[in-house]
Amino acid sequence: MTSLNIAIAGALVLLGVGLYGLLIMRNLIKIVIALQILGKGAILALVAAGAISGQTNLGQSVAVTLIVADTVVAVVGLALAVQVRRRFGSLDVNELSTLRG
Amino acid sequence: MLPLALLIVAVLCAVQAVRAARLLVSAIWLAGVSALVALLLYWLGAHEVAVIELSVGAGLVTVLFVFAISMAGEDLTPLKSLISRPLALALVGVSVVAIAWLALPLIEQPVTGESPFGTLLWQNRGADVLVQIVLIFAGVLGVLGILADEKRPATPGVQTADMVEDVTPELVTEIVEPEKELA
Numbered sequence: 001m002t003s004l005n006i007a008i009a010g011a012l013v014l015l016g017v018g019l020y021g022l023l024i025m026r027n028l029i030k031i032v033i034a035l036q037i038l039g040k041g042a043i044l045a046l047v048a049a050g051a052i053s054g055q056t057n058l059g060q061s062v063a064v065t066l067i068v069a070d071t072v073v074a075v076v077g078l079a080l081a082v083q084v085r086r087r088f089g090s091l092d093v094n095e096l097s098t099l100r101g
Numbered sequence: 102m103l104p105l106a107l108l109i110v111a112v113l114c115a116v117q118a119v120r121a122a123r124l125l126v127s128a129i130w131l132a133g134v135s136a137l138v139a140l141l142l143y144w145l146g147a148h149e150v151a152v153i154e155l156s157v158g159a160g161l162v163t164v165l166f167v168f169a170i171s172m173a174g175e176d177l178t179p180l181k182s183l184i185s186r187p188l189a190l191a192l193v194g195v196s197v198v199a200i201a202w203l204a205l206p207l208i209e210q211p212v213t214g215e216s217p218f219g220t221l222l223w224q225n226r227g228a229d230v231l232v233q234i235v236l237i238f239a240g241v242l243g244v245l246g247i248l249a250d251e252k253r254p255a256t257p258g259v260q261t262a263d264m265v266e267d268v269t270p271e272l273v274t275e276i277v278e279p280e281k282e283l284a
Binding site: 003004006007008009010013014015016017018019020021022023024025026027030032033034036039040042043044045047048050051052054055056057058059060062063064065067068069070071072074075076078079080081082083085086090091092094 | 231
């Protein structure tokens with residue numbers, strides 16, 4: 001098993017762990033953490049795919065864009081979590097609904 | 102063998118980040134995932150991305166998480182997940198198999214004659230760089246969102262400190278000394 005195959009397998013496992021976290025978590029900050037794990041898997045997959053196809057630099061340039069996007073998602077998600085905690089007193093996504101009836 | 106060991110530890114860190122009860126512990130495990138992924142990227146020959154991932158993923162994002170958790174506070178109440186764990190595992194398994202089945206055949210055969218990283222990033226993918234600049238501005242707004250103070254909703258008949266600041270000195274004189282105004 002080459003290191004590239006290992007990286008692809010690892011990317012798929014990280015994607016799975018992140019997706020599992022997204023499905024079962026109700027805490028807003030834990031959801032952002034699960035999104036970050038998903039992002040790590042995607043970065044690893046992009047670089048590994050670039051290395052397999054002989055275009056490492058192309059994979060790297062796309063991965064840099066993904067790192068920036070992932071960081072901004074984390075920042076905006078955390079800002080939302082802080083404001084939700086102040087407004088609703090909880091980080092539970094199930095308590096965010098203000099519609100009744 | 103080293104990449105395999107790095108990968109196994111990274112996956113274990115990711116599982117612990119999802120399982121940990123305390124948010125701060127989850128953030129530390131996530132920093133571990135970032136550092137190990139950066140090592141894997143370096144092993145794959147993506148040196149520039151490895152450095153960026155280590156500084157941004159393991160450094161900046163971890164600081165942001167610790168800062169946000171200290172602002173929001175720990176929520177230690179155990180929350181029952183909305184869907185059952187076996188169903189979640191089944192969905193994850195189906196999704197990962199589907200991604201592997203659809204994406205792996207798309208990886209092309211080796212291509213020769215690739216441009217340098219700098220040329221690719223600044224010339225061939227210049228639009229991406231512009232999008233990144235816009236995203237960074239969005240991130241700045243996000244940080245301002247974390248730091249923003251809470252504004253209390255105005256209650257009818259109740260004056261808050263914010264409302265008093267808007268009152269002009271002339272109006273205060275009229276309210277405090279109405280007879281002076283009449284005279």
